[in-house]
Amino acid sequence: MQVNSVETLFKKTLANSKLSAKQQAVLQVSLTLFAEQGFDRTSTSEIAKAAGVSEGTVFKQFKTKEGILQAIVNPVLAHVVPMVATEFLDELKTNDLNDLETFLQYAIQDRMMFAVENRLQIKVFAQEMSRNPNIVATLSAKLEAMVAGELGTALQRFKDRGELVDWPNMRIVRYLVGTVASYVLPQIFFAPTADFDAAQASRDALDFLMHGLAPAK
Amino acid sequence: MQVNSVETLFKKTLANSKLSAKQQAVLQVSLTLFAEQGFDRTSTSEIAKAAGVSEGTVFKQFKTKEGILQAIVNPVLAHVVPMVATEFLDELKTNDLNDLETFLQYAIQDRMMFAVENRLQIKVFAQEMSRNPNIVATLSAKLEAMVAGELGTALQRFKDRGELVDWPNMRIVRYLVGTVASYVLPQIFFAPTADFDAAQASRDALDFLMHGLAPAK
Amino acid sequence: MQVNSVETLFKKTLANSKLSAKQQAVLQVSLTLFAEQGFDRTSTSEIAKAAGVSEGTVFKQFKTKEGILQAIVNPVLAHVVPMVATEFLDELKTNDLNDLETFLQYAIQDRMMFAVENRLQIKVFAQEMSRNPNIVATLSAKLEAMVAGELGTALQRFKDRGELVDWPNMRIVRYLVGTVASYVLPQIFFAPTADFDAAQASRDALDFLMHGLAPAK
């Protein structure tokens, strides 16, 4: 199993933008620094130095420090998030996941690895979401589109087959996400313990969810 | 159902300390300001003004801005958290919660209300936890003590009666917390939607958990 | 009565220069912006944007921001000021101003209207004069040439006829200018009051000057 690297996808997105190499560097190092130290604890001179550009260059393009964050957040929302979502859905389709258990096993492990792999980037976004409701709204809309679309179709098929409880899809997704998050959020936000066993965690989560989401008898 | 106010408990704890009234005021307004705007975006002069003290007073006792945070976090960890835990466990005992469903119903609703009620304070702590591993360790230890103690006893009783799946207590608690968190974390960190229906959320969560944590047949 | 527009004359002067259209645009918008906000409060990027040229273009020709000012001031001193002076003197000759009163009446009203009409441009020059002694020297020289030339001849004729006090011409001009300035300077530098009545002001000023400059009995 091979999960996307948000950092890589972000770089690709930047490469397609009309930003100069130096300005791309600013955004790349900003993402890293914001992830490592937080937005408020990263100074613009630090960014300039790390990107190998002058302080003037940073502001010439992005106007304000907040503007740098926007210049990261917007393309991620517009391009990286959809790419990640599409690849995830594609993998679900490609991998011949016929019964719910196989489906969930794959999905859970995949997202768990994705979360761990992209810890720092998720942290930046989560922190920014707590101040910027627009991001929350955008991501919510994208999630709802997914649930109303392909993901919903898949869930419905499992319901029809009597493998999945007949709850609204958003409620089912809430428990899926919540359960996965109960494993990965501590890794992301608190001590990232070296001994985190994603495979075991996936099995455990699957076990729990297969019970919790089984159809009522 | 009547949940603790962390703010109130914190004030009581301060009242028992040997801090002067002015210094108590500093800590109280700091907690509020940190919650509202974040630690980094709150200046010490802002604290001084809001507390009605001079700028010197803020530092006389607490040495540094970080020291103010510690002077909040430490008593909360040392006194407020135990009081909250004790009251929670006491309520669980007092309320004649004999079967698992009744027990979980109460516990879930109680903690959900607690979380919503103390949103801002939880936010301060969560943010501080993401940079201070000590707090994580301390809270982890307290949680483990709970699970090893009274809470574990209660869970064991349900297991013995065949009402609860025979998983390690920490795993069970993880799913309990994760499921409740899937409802309250968005309220705490992102848009606190006015129409959040804690009662309905509690029923839904209970429903899910009762299935997920049912013993294997 | 129809007074010169410094702005128009300046444009004509530019049109005769070997400057490209873009560079002419730079000087034109610079004059306007300097007048509106002052030299120090006008940035070169602001000029570039307003002129519709790149930032590089601004400096390609004029080297420094101060150079832009010089490129405005010099042609104005070299061409616009002489044109204004010549036209003024020509009008004085053309209009059959035989006696002092008619002469002064015309001159005062004409210059008052000129000052009000070209308020902003005068302001730029006045501000620049207070830091650049060269302009003062140049303008002084031009004034002296006028007084030594045609204007002096006219004044002398009035003296010879016994209509004008026998003071040095520069002294007479000082009072003429000072009296007109006592009306127009407040308009130029402070609140430009909408209700300024140039005709009435001219009559009053004339009245006063006819007394003050009458020959001793």
Add this chain to the structure above:
Amino acid sequence: MQVNSVETLFKKTLANSKLSAKQQAVLQVSLTLFAEQGFDRTSTSEIAKAAGVSEGTVFKQFKTKEGILQAIVNPVLAHVVPMVATEFLDELKTNDLNDLETFLQYAIQDRMMFAVENRLQIKVFAQEMSRNPNIVATLSAKLEAMVAGELGTALQRFKDRGELVDWPNMRIVRYLVGTVASYVLPQIFFAPTADFDAAQASRDALDFLMHGLAPAK
């Protein structure tokens, strides 16, 4: 003849304020620097260095650079200007100036010396007036009060005795000020020529004004 020093009066005013010695120093050197180089060309670090204080001190009290200017302008308008006006009027009364000529001679020479003496301070105020209409309004009101009060009374007495033309007092004052200004404004704003002969200028101005303001026969 001994004219007020605005600088001295300003210092006295500051001494009566509740500003600390360092903050008074900030205002004093600011007044000087603003006069010498203009507001925009004076940096706050320059002010701090010249005042012998840290940059923080400058802003602790005055919040913004504009705030420094206000902290100079306001006390001058509130205290220095009235003191200057009062002293001027007192001197006019004390000096037994019975006929118009003696009166004007004294007044003209006194104000001319005052203007030359306080060149730099007048420059600061004039520059600030061209951006801040409030100052213009305040000074206008004070001038009108003077003209409606003691100064008006004096002028009326000369009118009654047939020594002074029967024009509105404001008009008479306009010519007085304008004529004096025609001598001193060039000194203040342009090259302050070393050879300026205030005594001679006063005599000339008096001569002109005595003619211009003589009553109609």
Add this chain to the structure above:
DNA sequence: TATGAATGAGCATTCATTCAT
């Protein structure tokens, strides 16, 4: 000739912290 990305010194301002009173 014109462009516009890049520069880096400089600016106004903020901030946590100190210390004499």
Add this chain to the structure above:
DNA sequence: CATGAATGAATGCTCATTCAT
């Protein structure tokens, strides 16, 4: 214990100017 004036390093940002294309 409390004050608040004073500090000076650091911050986000602007600006005139340069230079490769």
